[in-house]
Amino acid sequence: MRYIARVSALLDDWASRHSVLATARRTAALINALADDRAGPGTIAEVLRAHGEADPVEVTARDVTRMRAAAPHLREVFAATGAAGAAAVLNRLLREHAGPPRLTSHGGGTPWHLHLDRDDDAPWDEWFLASSCMALAVLLWDRQLPPGAVCASTGCPRVFIAQGRGPERRYCSRRCATRERVAAHRRARAGREPGPPG
Numbered sequence: 017m018r019y020i021a022r023v024s025a026l027l028d029d030w031a032s033r034h035s036v037l038a039t040a041r042r043t044a045a046l047i048n049a050l051a052d053d054r055a056g057p058g059t060i061a062e063v064l065r066a067h068g069e070a071d072p073v074e075v076t077a078r079d080v081t082r083m084r085a086a087a088p089h090l091r092e093v094f095a096a097t098g099a100a101g102a103a104a105v106l107n108r109l110l111r112e113h114a115g116p117p118r119l120t121s122h123g124g125g126t127p128w129h130l131h132l133d134r135d136d137d138a139p140w141d142e143w144f145l146a147s148s149c150m151a152l153a154v155l156l157w158d159r160q161l162p163p164g165a166v167c168a169s170t171g172c173p174r175v176f177i178a179q180g181r182g183p184e185r186r187y188c189s190r191r192c193a194t195r196e197r198v199a200a201h202r203r204a205r206a207g208r209e210p211g212p213p214g
C-alpha cells in the first residue's frame with residue numbers, strides 16, 4: 017500500500033512537471049532568463065532543468081542565440097491587451113512557428129503529451145516557440161483570460177503567468193509589488209504636503 021502511494025506520488029510529480037501550467041511557467045522563466053544578455057548556455061540549461069527537462073540537457077551558444085531571437089515573439093503574447101489581443105498574437109505565432117499536433121512520450125521517458133514542433137530532435141528555438149505557443153493557447157482556452165502579463169512595475173521587463181481566477185496580478189514578484197506600493201505611498205504623501213510658497 018505504501019509502495020502504491022509512493023508510486024502514485026511519483027506519477028503525480030511526473031505528470032505535473034509536464035502539465036500545461038508547468039510548460040507555461042517554463043516559457044515565462046525562459047523569456048525572463050533570455051532577457052539578460054549575460055545568460056549563456058549554462059544558465060539556460062539550468063532553467064530548463066528547473067522546469068522539468070530531463071538530463072542530458074545539451075544547449076549550445078548558438079541555441080541560446082536563436083532562443084533569444086525567438087523570445088520577443090512570445091513576449092508579445094504577454095504584452096497583448098485582453099484575451100482577444102493575446103489570442104490574435106498566438107494565432108499568428110501558431111501559423112508561423114508551429115507544425116501539426118503530434119503526441120510523443122519521448123520513447124517512454126515522459127507522459128504522453130502534445131508537441132507542435134516537427135520532431136523530438138527539433139532545434140531548441142523551434143521547440144521553445146512551438147511548445148510555448150501551445151501551452152499559452154491552452155491556458156487562454158481554459159481560463160478565457162490572457163495567459164500572462166508583463167510586470168506593471170516601471171522598468172521591470174519580467175513576464176509572469178496569471179494565477180487562474182481571483183484578483184488580477186499586476187507584478188512579477190513581491191519585490192516589484194512592494195516597490196510600487198512604497199512609490200505610490202510617497203506620491204500620495206507628497207501630494208498632501210503644502211507646496212512651496214508663491
Ligand SMILES: [Zn+2]
Pocket residue numbers: 167168169172173174187188189192
Ligand atoms: Zn517586476
